[in-house]
Amino acid sequence: MASTSSSFELFFHLLPLLPLLLLSTMKTTTMAAFEDFTSFVYVGCSQNRYTLGSPYQLNVDSLLTTLVNAATFSSYHDSTSAAASATAPAYGLFQCRADLPVPDCAACVRSALDRLSSLCPSSAGAGVQLKGCFLRYANDSFLGKPDTGLVYKKCGAATASAEVAGMRDAALSALAGGGGMGEYRVGAAGRVQALAQCVGDQDGKQCGDCVASAVEQVKDGCGAADAGDVYLGKCYVSYWSTGAYALASPGHYHGDHVSGRTIAIVLAITIAVVVGIIFLSVMRRSGK
Incomplete structure (x- = not known):
């Protein structure tokens, strides 16, 4: 009985670690699904x-x-x-x-x-x-200097949906909230998600100005498109609506999406591993 009791104590000590194990496994699984970061x-x-x-x-x-x-x-x-x-x-x-x-x-x-x-x-x-x-x-010192010139633009398929356009504008507005937001920013509204990142040599004001300019340029340049990317000299902005880009399609790397089915599978595997460890521990101690 002492061995069984010790094993149950082990189980309850491991329970708090389940969320950490789950998050770690989820991250690995999720990142592996988006291996197009070198596209x-x-x-x-x-x-x-x-x-x-x-x-x-x-x-x-x-x-x-x-x-x-x-x-x-x-x-x-x-x-x-x-x-x-x-x-x-x-x-x-x-x-x-x-x-x-x-x-x-x-x-x-x-x-x-x-x-x-x-x-x-x-x-x-x-x-x-x-x-x-x-x-x-x-060969010239561009470090620390602002640059809001357009370098590259890509737009998704056109959509006449005013609903999607409103979600896009709301998601993009969340990105252009000022220099205090940091160099990496995310926004979302309904089915539309957005992100922005400034080059690390920009200060808060330079970053805020660059993102604000990129937001305006992606709105003007992509119109009613369901997705768009605008790269300026020192920052970029990207937005996409659900289904606009397939998960494995080149050009977009979204490492923060995990489906409910994936979570359930990972949770089941994690719990099974922990229970297996406990079972082996019980059998080993019972044998002694």
Whole structure:
């Protein structure tokens, strides 16, 4: 009886951990369902090119190595490289989606670097946006400077639904609430969800101004579309309505959606594992 009692004590000690186990498993399952974070969005390459073997190339190579290494422990990093030549510095940064786990962030930045190498060889400046991350370098100091110029726009299918348009406007309004909201913002209204993120070199006011501009541009540019993405120089805004993008479709990475059926399955598996541990513990102690 003492062994059985101890096992039941173990069970009640494990019960508080069930929500933590469930959330951990849910996160893993959910993130695995959206493996398109390296899907291509856009690239920009400067017309000017550097000379192979020049001090500037050495600075660029050093800079990109620093950024890729920093992505293994951070979701944002900016740097300046001038070791090879102080007169030819290279400036750069990377940024990942705030909800992207660090290992996926590192993988995304590596993929972005591969894209730059193949699409912008020897470019004096270049930037590539993947769904989960952004990587940019240049020979002029763009760090800390605001930029609300339109870089890329994508709109979904047109819809005549005034209801969806109203939900979209409400969701987008939640994003443009001022600089105090932080660099990563989410909004929702009915069937429409929205998100925005500023590049990490922007202060609160710069971020707020950029998001407000992006919200207006996605409204004007996408009209009555059921989904839209607008990327400006230092921020982006995205909105989508239920069904506008399939879960596995390229171009969107939404890591916070879990269906009720998925929760039920994960909960059942988690409870089964805990009960199995308790049963084995009881059998082992009874054998003794």
